[in-house]
Amino acid sequence: MRILVTGGAGYIGSVVAEELLKSGHAVTVYDNLVKGHKQVVAPEAEFVEGDLNDSDLLKRVFRNSEIEAVIHLAAYSLVGESVQNPAKYYENNVSAGLKLLNAMVASEVRKIVFSSTAAVYGEPEKQPITENDKLQPTNPYGETKLAFENALRWYENAYDLKYASLRYFNAAGASKRCGEMHEPETHLIPLVLQAALGKIPFIEVFGEDYHTRDGTCVRDYIHVIDLARAHILALDILDERSAIYNLGCGGAGYTVREVVDMAEEVTGLEIPVRIGERRAGDPAVLIAASDKIKSELGWQPEYQELRVIIESAWTWLRNHLQKARASHTTSS
Numbered sequence: 001m002r003i004l005v006t007g008g009a010g011y012i013g014s015v016v017a018e019e020l021l022k023s024g025h026a027v028t029v030y031d032n033l034v035k036g037h038k039q040v041v042a043p044e045a046e047f048v049e050g051d052l053n054d055s056d057l058l059k060r061v062f063r064n065s066e067i068e069a070v071i072h073l074a075a076y077s078l079v080g081e082s083v084q085n086p087a088k089y090y091e092n093n094v095s096a097g098l099k100l101l102n103a104m105v106a107s108e109v110r111k112i113v114f115s116s117t118a119a120v121y122g123e124p125e126k127q128p129i130t131e132n133d134k135l136q137p138t139n140p141y142g143e144t145k146l147a148f149e150n151a152l153r154w155y156e157n158a159y160d161l162k163y164a165s166l167r168y169f170n171a172a173g174a175s176k177r178c179g180e181m182h183e184p185e186t187h188l189i190p191l192v193l194q195a196a197l198g199k200i201p202f203i204e205v206f207g208e209d210y211h212t213r214d215g216t217c218v219r220d221y222i223h224v225i226d227l228a229r230a231h232i233l234a235l236d237i238l239d240e241r242s243a244i245y246n247l248g249c250g251g252a253g254y255t256v257r258e259v260v261d262m263a264e265e266v267t268g269l270e271i272p273v274r275i276g277e278r279r280a281g282d283p284a285v286l287i288a289a290s291d292k293i294k295s296e297l298g299w300q301p302e303y304q305e306l307r308v309i310i311e312s313a314w315t316w317l318r319n320h321l322q323k324a325r326a327s328h329t330t331s332s
């Protein structure tokens with residue numbers, strides 16, 4: 001199939017595109033580069049610089065490139081920013097997302113895999129979280145993702161569009177070519193590695209008095225290649241049905257302290273840590289269960305170990321910085 005990957009110049013989308021190509025699909029990346037980087041788009045993929053709001057361009061791409069399905073990752077995803085500026089999040093994650101759905105319906109493209117988030121569950125009453133748990137997002141980011149999920153349900157009802165919504169927490173790690181370079185970076189693993197390199201002075205740990213194994217919060221990390229493969233598996237059901245799947249480590253997760261300790265082991269460098277206050281609304285544990293996607297689609301994570309996740313991120317980061325230095329020297 002030829003798949004349109006929206007947000008395919010971003011962190012997860014670039015790896016989704018790589019994995020799609022490896023599994024024999026053809027790929028068109030559609031990205032406005034507001035956060036993405038053109039150089040991470042695989043050379044074998046077609047690249048269209050475009051915005052979700054550009055309905056005419058979307059329809060042209062659907063027709064000319066003979067797109068059969070969409071993997072939709074283009075969105076804004078900073079929780080704090082979404083609280084400060086909900087309009088930005090409703091406009092991009094909901095309103096612009098609906099333009100994509102409308103262009104799909106108009107072009108008779110009826111399959112979509114949607115990059116949702118476990119933030120749709122808010123602060124869950126039990127762990128690990130399963131797909132039937134209460135949906136009660138605690139910030140506009142989670143609300144906008146839930147609004148889009150709800151739209152998918154109604155679009156299926158009215159227009160027979162089939163969808164798979166994948167709800168996940170922290171994508172982490174890197175492929176050989178593609179890694180995490182958000183601006184600003186808010187994710188723990190890249191920040192810890194930046195602290196190891198002295199690019200930021202220290203890592204702030206928000207609270208060490210939680211009822212967890214070492215007092216710091218437990219979070220769910222999933223390797224970006226495992227995540228990308230789940231998107232591809234999800235494509236296969238769309239001839240017949242729609243579905244919602246959690247994607248998470250399901251087990252004990254990793255504490256913030258364990259991440260820092262493992263990063264010190266992998267890098268061989270000391271990582272300065274400062275203990276700060278708890279952040280309002282930070283649950284002690286957030287873990288998503290992946291039993292449903294494992295049993296229904298046979299998804300099996302290959303790179304789940306924390307050491308493997310951090311090693312891949314570290315290798316990528318050093319290569320990336322080396323290349324950046326080399327291109328700076330050549331251009332100056």
Ligand SMILES: NC(=O)c1ccc[n+]([C@@H]2O[C@H](COP(=O)([O-])OP(=O)(O)OC[C@H]3O[C@@H](n4cnc5c(N)ncnc54)[C@H](O)[C@@H]3O)[C@@H](O)[C@H]2O)c1
Pocket residue numbers: 006007008009010011012013030031032033034035036037050051052053072073074075076077092096115116117118168169170171172182
């Ligand atoms: N990174 C995570 O840990 C995580 C966890 C759960 C869910 N998600 C979801 O996964 C998706 C990808 O996340 P990421 O970390 O790769 O983010 P990212 O910012 O690296 O990638 C998003 C891409 O979408 C593009 N984009 C945004 N708005 C657009 C628009 N209107 N038109 C065209 N392109 C647009 C950006 O330029 C960027 O390349 C997002 O939808 C995010 O909500 C991410």
